[in-house]
Amino acid sequence: MADALLDINGLDAFYHDFQALYGVDMQVSQGDVIAVIGANGAGKTTLMRAVTGFLKSRAEAIRWKGQAIGALRVDQIASLGIALVPEGRLLFPSLSVEENLIIGGQLKRKGPWNLKRLYSLFPILEERRNVPATALSGGQQQMVAIGRALMSNPELIMMDEISLGLAPVIIKSIYEALPSIVGEGMTAIIVEQDITKALAVSTRVFCLQEGRISLSGNSADVSRDAISRAYFGV
Amino acid sequence: MDFWLDPLVQGILLGGLYALFAAGLSLIFGVMRLVNIAHGDLIVLSAYMALTTSVTLGLHPLAALVLVVPFMAVVGYVLQRFLLNHTMGGDLLPPLLVTFGLSVIIQNALLMGYSADPQKLKAGALETASIAAGPVSVGVLPLILFVTAVVVIGLLQWMFYHTALGRAFRATSDRQDIVQLMGINRAHVFGLAMALALAVTALAGVFLGIRTSFDPAVGGSRLIFGFEAVIIGGLGNIWGTLAGGVILGIAQTLGAKIDPGFQVQAGHLVFLIILAIRPRGLFPRID
Ligand SMILES: Nc1ncnc2c1ncn2[C@@H]1O[C@H](COP(=O)(O)OP(=O)(O)OP(=O)(O)O)[C@@H](O)[C@H]1O
Ligand SMILES: [Mg+2]
Numbered sequence: 001m002a003d004a005l006l007d008i009n010g011l012d013a014f015y016h017d018f019q020a021l022y023g024v025d026m027q028v029s030q031g032d033v034i035a036v037i038g039a040n041g042a043g044k045t046t047l048m049r050a051v052t053g054f055l056k057s058r059a060e061a062i063r064w065k066g067q068a069i070g071a072l073r074v075d076q077i078a079s080l081g082i083a084l085v086p087e088g089r090l091l092f093p094s095l096s097v098e099e100n101l102i103i104g105g106q107l108k109r110k111g112p113w114n115l116k117r118l119y120s121l122f123p124i125l126e127e128r129r130n131v132p133a134t135a136l137s138g139g140q141q142q143m144v145a146i147g148r149a150l151m152s153n154p155e156l157i158m159m160d161e162i163s164l165g166l167a168p169v170i171i172k173s174i175y176e177a178l179p180s181i182v183g184e185g186m187t188a189i190i191v192e193q194d195i196t197k198a199l200a201v202s203t204r205v206f207c208l209q210e211g212r213i214s215l216s217g218n219s220a221d222v223s224r225d226a227i228s229r230a231y232f233g234v
Numbered sequence: 235m236d237f238w239l240d241p242l243v244q245g246i247l248l249g250g251l252y253a254l255f256a257a258g259l260s261l262i263f264g265v266m267r268l269v270n271i272a273h274g275d276l277i278v279l280s281a282y283m284a285l286t287t288s289v290t291l292g293l294h295p296l297a298a299l300v301l302v303v304p305f306m307a308v309v310g311y312v313l314q315r316f317l318l319n320h321t322m323g324g325d326l327l328p329p330l331l332v333t334f335g336l337s338v339i340i341q342n343a344l345l346m347g348y349s350a351d352p353q354k355l356k357a358g359a360l361e362t363a364s365i366a367a368g369p370v371s372v373g374v375l376p377l378i379l380f381v382t383a384v385v386v387i388g389l390l391q392w393m394f395y396h397t398a399l400g401r402a403f404r405a406t407s408d409r410q411d412i413v414q415l416m417g418i419n420r421a422h423v424f425g426l427a428m429a430l431a432l433a434v435t436a437l438a439g440v441f442l443g444i445r446t447s448f449d450p451a452v453g454g455s456r457l458i459f460g461f462e463a464v465i466i467g468g469l470g471n472i473w474g475t476l477a478g479g480v481i482l483g484i485a486q487t488l489g490a491k492i493d494p495g496f497q498v499q500a501g502h503l504v505f506l507i508i509l510a511i512r513p514r515g516l517f518p519r520i521d
Contacts, residue, residue, distance in 0.1 A: 106398070
């Protein structure tokens with residue numbers, strides 16, 4: 001598929017001797033919203049870590065607009081326009097809310113996202129812009145983590161379990177912000193444990209099981225049965 | 235009263251030098267969790283660089299700073315990018331051992347290049363100039379040194395909290411991995427931190443060389459004084475480093491007043507007492 005934005009092809013990933021991904025294939029086109037689901041330990045975070053360069057892979061295993069990026073450094077991959085909202089948020093505790101956002105925009109890529117626009121998406125962050133980021137509530141911290149990724153004006157944003165550990169009302173409000181993030185043709189890969197939510201927001205879905213893709217298809221078409229089989233194996 | 239006032243003032247001023255020793259150590263530990271055993275030897279190396287520059291070009295040692303400071307900054311960047319970065323990322327031990335090796339190499343190179351004879355940077359009339367401030371007379375040189383230390387530490391503080399580089403330093407200190415997602419090249423940031431640390435070290439070395447005579451072996455005790463000042467002040471607190479230097483300086487000059495042989499011991503003693511009472515130093519970073 002030559003016109004894929006992100007083309008993952010036969011991706012293997014290792015933690016020392018332990019193989020966490022086996023021959024993963026995934027094509028992502030511009031404007032796609034991909035949901036990645038799977039049980040704990042299936043390899044979802046590992047997939048994000050490979051794409052962002054934290055785990056080195058064969059250069060050709062990951063292509064970005066045709067360029068082999070599997071062996072690039074994390075900062076080089078980020079500068080191509082791939083952003084990650086990491087699992088557990090991982091904000092910078094010594095930086096204020098606003099500084100966390102500003103450092104997210106350090107790459108100075110052109111695009112619609114800036115402080116002003118973020119503050120209109122998440123007004124509470126403007127109110128609390130000068131407090132240390134980790135002094136915020138979990139939901140507000142998640143907004144900072146999403147904002148920090150958006151500030152680089154990425155072409156692809158990956159979000160790893162953004163609802164982890166948050167109260168249902170907070171999750172709801174964060175997901176309500178999602179359309180205004182991906183609405184302008186931004187491509188997204190979303191890792192989500194809540195399958196209903198994952199299917200609702202995505203165009204396509206991939207299920208990982210023990211490091212292998214066990215199911216892929218259009219989110220509107222896949223059946224609940226197929227998903228449970230793909231989730232747990234038969 | 236004056237009997238104690240004089241060493242107190244001299245101790246405060248001496249603390250400026252120790253704060254300069256400590257600032258570089260604190261900076262690199264803060265940004266990249268690197269304990270640089272060669273720090274004292276790099277201070278001494280700077281003094282020798284100033285010696286060579288001032289002798290060959292006929293410059294005043296303070297004027298030699300114009301060359302020595304950027305030179306040491308470049309040394310720092312190259313050292314970090316091409317040697318130390320390769321040892322970092324996992325265990326604390328490998329970089330510690332490499333800087334220990336570096337310490338031995340620098341001492342031996344200085345010994346070969348300059349011999350073991352004590353040297354001194356000659357600052358002319360500045361060395362003996364003093365001004366009377368009430369009951370005590372204050373040396374102009376120690377005063378310049380102290381003001382320099384305060385300015386340097388003030389600038390470091392400002393850089394840390396008000397510039398993009400400082401923000402990158404703090405973020406790197408927080409999360410060495412995630413900071414790369416911001417498009418920041420960690421290896422380069424580490425190089426810049428070491429460059430800045432050695433620029434401060436160069437200042438410290440030149441002032442050391444004007445104040446006292448030095449030889450290739452004196453780096454070790456400078457390292458200790460630097461460490462003591464950092465730890466008294468509290469890790470990760472830049473102004474605390476100045477306070478730590480001053481406390482150490484006062485302890486030493488008061489100790490010397492009691493008995494000249496007690497000077498260094500008095501410093502160690504105060505350091506140990508503070509460490510026992512407040513293991514995280516007097517002004518630890520709140521986080
Ligand atoms: N740093 C690591 N070192 C060794 N093994 C690891 C490491 N990180 C993850 N693993 C292993 O790799 C496998 C995939 O883990 P991964 O974190 O990608 O799963 P996940 O799908 O994100 O799970 P979760 O839903 O719990 O976040 C697991 O078996 C896990 O134990
Ligand atoms: Mg995970």
